[in-house]
Amino acid sequence: MDSQEFRKHGKEMIDFVADYWDTIRERQPLPDVQPGYIWNLMPNEAPKEKETWEAIFGDLNKVVVDANTHWHHPHFFAYYPTANSYPAILGDILSAGLAPIGFTWKSSPSCTELELVITDWFAKMIGLPSMFLNQDPGPGAGIIQCTASDSTLVALLAARARAVKLHSQGQSWMGKLWKSDIVNKSWQLIQKHSSISNGSQAAHDSAKMINPDSSLFPRLVAYCSDQAHSSVDKAALLAGVKMRKLQTSRGSNYSLKGETLAAAIKEDRAQGLIPFYVVATVGTTPTCAVDDVASLGKICQPEGIWLHVDAAYAGSAAVCPEYRYLTAGTELVDSFNFNAHKWLLVNFDCSPMWFRDATEAEAYFSVDPLYLKHEHQNTAADYRHLQIGLGRRFRSLKAWFVIRSMGISGLQTHIRSMCVLAQRFADLVAADSRFEIPAPVHLGLVCFRLKGENAASEKLLKLINEDRRIHLVPAKAHDIYFLRLAICSTKTTSDDILFAWKVICELTERVHEDII
Amino acid sequence: MDSQEFRKHGKEMIDFVADYWDTIRERQPLPDVQPGYIWNLMPNEAPKEKETWEAIFGDLNKVVVDANTHWHHPHFFAYYPTANSYPAILGDILSAGLAPIGFTWKSSPSCTELELVITDWFAKMIGLPSMFLNQDPGPGAGIIQCTASDSTLVALLAARARAVKLHSQGQSWMGKLWKSDIVNKSWQLIQKHSSISNGSQAAHDSAKMINPDSSLFPRLVAYCSDQAHSSVDKAALLAGVKMRKLQTSRGSNYSLKGETLAAAIKEDRAQGLIPFYVVATVGTTPTCAVDDVASLGKICQPEGIWLHVDAAYAGSAAVCPEYRYLTAGTELVDSFNFNAHKWLLVNFDCSPMWFRDATEAEAYFSVDPLYLKHEHQNTAADYRHLQIGLGRRFRSLKAWFVIRSMGISGLQTHIRSMCVLAQRFADLVAADSRFEIPAPVHLGLVCFRLKGENAASEKLLKLINEDRRIHLVPAKAHDIYFLRLAICSTKTTSDDILFAWKVICELTERVHEDII
Known part of the structure; x- marks a missing residue:
């Protein structure tokens, strides 16, 4: 395909995508296929000779679109939203077209520097303290990770x-460890990520052995709420450390408090364990509960226990002043993450993360072979040190396009309109005596269940799954099973909420019929 | 932006990208900017009100393109290539437009199933054994990861x-651990990824503590060649295990052999260590050396030591029968990875990885909260279990478009033409008595240096960096410093090779002048 053909087929693809969005309402949120459907539609090996674009293009609906789950369908209410918008798609086109690999500053200065700016924009938009800004003279920094899972693990x-x-050096916290580095270095705007790869774990070209000290791992214990996302569990599995899931209660809206953490720390220390990491969730997956970051921070900070905030879903809402409580207490945290790709109209993947002290993470993870060195590495940001992988896409472009196309006020309107829709659904549920709302409605999520035993709500979910006109998923908080309706699509209107409620009521009739 | 505006601006963006490619030759591979350039070009906070698309679009060249490192410029010879092609860009447009999140089969059947097919296509194209195929009745599976770093770590x-x-259960290998599972299950095409989350490390909704056993970590030792990529070092750091870098020699072309591994294993066992993981590199970064996978496999397989092949760069070449030796011995490995985004015209990220037994990895990493469960999870592939993060993009689209647009024969032509260019450059170097070639020319990489002390070649690299007409990076193999010229861009022609050589010769004059 040459550039003339690309101009032609690229424009056809633009229309294909626009048509998809214009007609998405004519589809169902869930496709009508069974596992293994594709093997009947495709050869099981690659073609030896090239095919025409027309042949490929002609397969798109049948193979791909008709078997897709339409996350942007107005009747998709499952999980939490994944964002998208036309400006975001334009950003991905440019990212795909330029396609640099921004592992070092030199490997694409604009890929690195636009990300520095955009993570600063995001930080200010959601009210994070200035210590997290790339522009701040301190060692804080923002980066765009792929997923919240990556951020939690990093x-x-x-x-x-x-x-x-x-602990292996018998040091105590109070900033002793890093403060000298910070004071001795002239932490200027563009010098802050300078490679300080002298940490005890750093690898060198000449090293014959990478030899991290894992002898303390069995004594390390991390904490999260029992409402935390499964990716937090997974991070502990992958890192090989204990993760204790602290109990929340319905009475306190499933929010983890500092006092619960303090008691657990005391208990675990008495057992000889070393508390070292806490994940506070701002907007849990089951009920959109918010852990008490400020009280957790007051426990963690004095002792050098790393406090990470997973605000994957709810963080976006902090663009609105009335939801700014979502970033309260963050002056006490070590790292903070939210998924702009969930709720800020930027498509996946765009998961900004901030470090209070990026030089610390960098020191631990730095590997610095000759072929990646460059003349600016002591004065410029090399993002590779703050992430798992080496390669990285030009992710900031789409965020830049979205923020400028919408303005902060446009993003606020977007968040607010989705919260209004959620409240509208909650009002319908609340007015029906068959149902109850097991946790406060928060942001764009409504949890609801049929009163009484879990079985009735489980049956209702099963009927909704079979019916397929709307898509939502269940969750459990302790032993209470419920359904979650999350406002996900920018196409969802007030009428769609009425439609969803009509479907739910219709199927609820059948739950009760069957149970009786 | 509404769909009409998107149709208009999307088409403008297509032309912008096409123009970029059509005129890339007029640029230099490296941009003319200094660290921190961007802060003079952009406001340091997001706009409150929306801006016009024209205003945004008008900033693209100045902020982004003019400060980009042009990996696809014909005079870019650094690192290894990152691939791109028009069909790949079309795939990314569709991926961005549909934007499902394919963490489970149900969350987008086509995202999951097209990936099953495409990884089978890739596997067959490069001659992997059938045990790795999704279609094979055994427990093997293919997945597309983000980067080779991810694959090595997973x-x-x-x-x-x-x-x-x-080792904690005192079990010996010989398939005892997993064989019973395999025999007892009807491993059908679409059932192979069924969740067997009963592994000792698996987390459950009700668990109060994630409690992986890390007591053996200090005794675990992994191996790689001293030529392995820095991401292998980093994987060991992140996982908290020793990684011993085994010595290669210039005499054996920097290839790691089974006998070296066997000796190290014996030595380490005598010290009470537990050898458990080996990374064989097929196409090392410094010299494109190839470890002896077959002899390594013969050591690893009988003892249950996991053998992973990192064929990030060189794996693509195995689409050509004459390079099929690159996948020799893979019937003895546990996992294999290459970056189609390096050398098969698919843009980043597209890093296919195969498991001999996906159910094993799945059992270790599975976390299975209620909100991700679905009715097909025992009969369909849920890719989330085989990767670090939860969310995932529709990455297979671009690979599908590229493979069909090119055909296997087109991809072969692409690989071969780049190898021819490398040989052409090597011939120029070999004919000049000032230079030597410190390692055999392999595939699209030529290593070269000025004869004598490293200082001369270091000086030459410095002059090339300052000159900026061509871009390449150095490497070291043991104590020998050299320059690497990798054929990276699909735009590079025989004339560009002559141009690069002319620049190098011109600058070499200055090296010698200065040294004299």
């Missing part, structure tokens, strides 16, 4: 390294 | 879990 690994360093 | 973590399981 923070956990940095926390683990900090704990090993502190 | 394999290492699975290997670590296997080692803990084997």
